[in-house]
Amino acid sequence: MLIVPLVPLIFWFIPGTKGENKFGYKPEPYKTIHWIGATVAPVLMVVGVLAAIAIPAYQGYVDRANAAQVQSYDG
Secondary structure (H helix, E strand, O other): OOHHHHHHHHHHOOOOOOOOEOOEOOOOOOOHHHHHHHHHHHHHHHHHHHHHHHHHHHHHHHHHHHHHHHHHHHO
C-alpha cells in the first residue's frame, strides 16, 4: 500500500487556520539558517554514504596494487 505513507503529504498543501487557534499563533516562517540546514544535512548524508563505500574500495585497490608491485619485484 504505497498510498498510506504518502497521506501526511496532504498537510503540505492544506493551509492552516488564520490567526490564533487552540495551539496559539502561527509560528514565524523558516529563516535562512533552517533552509541551509535542510540543504546541508542531506548532502552530508550522501557524502558520508559515498565515503563509506569509496574508502574501503580504495583501500582494496591500494592493497592489490601493492601486492602486484611486490610480485613484479620478486618475479
